[in-house]
Amino acid sequence: MQLNIKKLSPALFRGAVVATLLFACVSAGTARADDTWTQTSQADFESGTLFHLDTSSSPGDVKLARAGGGNYAYALRGKNFRYFWRYDASTDSWTSLALAPATVGCGGALAMVGASYYASGTLTSSAHDAGYAADFGTISWTATAPAGTSVKFQLASNTDNSTWSFVGPDGASGTYYTSSGQAIWSGHDGDRYLKYKAYLATADTGKTPVLYDISITCAPQIVLPAVATGAATLVEETTATLHGTVTGDGGEACQYRFEYGTVSGNYTADTGWDGSKTTGQSFSVGVTGLAKGTRCYFRAQAKNSSGTGSGTGLNFLTKPEPPVLPVAVGGMILEVNKAQVLAPWLCLFLVVSLAAGGIAVRLTRKAG
Numbered sequence: 001m002q003l004n005i006k007k008l009s010p011a012l013f014r015g016a017v018v019a020t021l022l023f024a025c026v027s028a029g030t031a032r033a034d035d036t037w038t039q040t041s042q043a044d045f046e047s048g049t050l051f052h053l054d055t056s057s058s059p060g061d062v063k064l065a066r067a068g069g070g071n072y073a074y075a076l077r078g079k080n081f082r083y084f085w086r087y088d089a090s091t092d093s094w095t096s097l098a099l100a101p102a103t104v105g106c107g108g109a110l111a112m113v114g115a116s117y118y119a120s121g122t123l124t125s126s127a128h129d130a131g132y133a134a135d136f137g138t139i140s141w142t143a144t145a146p147a148g149t150s151v152k153f154q155l156a157s158n159t160d161n162s163t164w165s166f167v168g169p170d171g172a173s174g175t176y177y178t179s180s181g182q183a184i185w186s187g188h189d190g191d192r193y194l195k196y197k198a199y200l201a202t203a204d205t206g207k208t209p210v211l212y213d214i215s216i217t218c219a220p221q222i223v224l225p226a227v228a229t230g231a232a233t234l235v236e237e238t239t240a241t242l243h244g245t246v247t248g249d250g251g252e253a254c255q256y257r258f259e260y261g262t263v264s265g266n267y268t269a270d271t272g273w274d275g276s277k278t279t280g281q282s283f284s285v286g287v288t289g290l291a292k293g294t295r296c297y298f299r300a301q302a303k304n305s306s307g308t309g310s311g312t313g314l315n316f317l318t319k320p321e322p323p324v325l326p327v328a329v330g331g332m333i334l335e336v337n338k339a340q341v342l343a344p345w346l347c348l349f350l351v352v353s354l355a356a357g358g359i360a361v362r363l364t365r366k367a368g
Contacts, residue, residue: 062200062212063200063211064208065118066116067116075087083096121200122198123200124198127194128195130192133220133221134190134220136155138183139155142214143210146207148204148207149201151209153199157193158191158193161192161193166197171185189221220252222250222305222306223250223306224250225248225306226247227246227256227302227311237320238289241286242258242271244302246283246302249277249302251304251306253304255303258270258271258300260296263297292318293317295318297315299312
């Protein structure tokens with residue numbers, strides 16, 4: 001993303017570009033289409049504030065402004081006249097000031113008085129919305145700083161776009177970023193809004209540093225994912241299907257799995273990490289080898305580069321061993337396993353056939 005800053009003047013920000021702020025947003029993980037933020041309108045540029053800075057001599061470059069007097073040239077009329085005049089270059093006009101002292105020569109010499117630079121000046125950017133909780137990388141800039149001059153920076157960030165405290169690379173208010181490419185203090189990570197403040201200074205008011213551009217890198221902050229556990233379906237004697245949903249991917253696509261076991265809170269098995277899901281996407285895994293007639297406890301999990309998030313634990317009961325249906329025929333008991341009966345009518349056919357032959361038939365449930 002790119003932000004241009006223009007010079008503050010009586011007509012507000014009419015004039016040349018002062019500096020370019022480049023936000024190179026690089027995602028640490030799956031890239032997102034909304035990671036690029038570009039500002040190009042004049043309304044965007046006019047939101048910064050410059051103090052004692054100027055770009056009129058070299059548009060696009062930020063430097064210290066002159067303290068005053070640079071628009072005037074002074075002259076004696078000449079030809080033995082002592083009239084002393086001032087020329088204002090900004091209005092293209094002459095003003096008669098006074099007679100020069102008799103001791104001053106009456107030649108026609110011109111003298112341009114060059115104004116000195118201010119000893120210091122600042123450029124404070126407008127607030128920049130990254131659009132997400134950001135991890136900030138480095139701050140870099142291009143500048144020239146003659147001997148006795150300096151260019152340095154501080155940064156301020158927050159989540160409310162209201163509270164601004166400018167600090168240096170160690171989080172202190174009295175320190176500054178003085179070398180291009182420095183790592184940004186980690187205390188800014190997780191914030192969404194950012195400002196920078198450039199400080200230009202000189203010990204020799206005949207010299208000025210010049211700032212050409214500045215860039216700051218950032219990426220969406222990766223946080224722990226959030227996941228919801230869904231109810232199990234297709235529960236049989238030894239199998240079931242488990243369900244879950246990624247409710248928050250934490251900034252990048254997540255893998256998923258299920259943990260399960262036969263004791264609440266003690267998960268002794270899992271389905272293994274798989275897939276790639278983002279916020280709002282659901283997933284399911286079939287599990288096998290479960291014990292019959294046993295209560296199973298399980299939970300869904302999602303994992304990204306920040307760590308693993310777990311859902312609430314749920315449980316289900318697998319189906320028990322199918323019952324045995326004993327058939328009493330006289331003094332002999334015939335046991336018919338329900339699981340081996342191919343259809344309900346077959347069992348009914350057996351009972352009816354035996355009864356038709358004059359044999360008493362009694363269906364009982366086997367003890368245990």
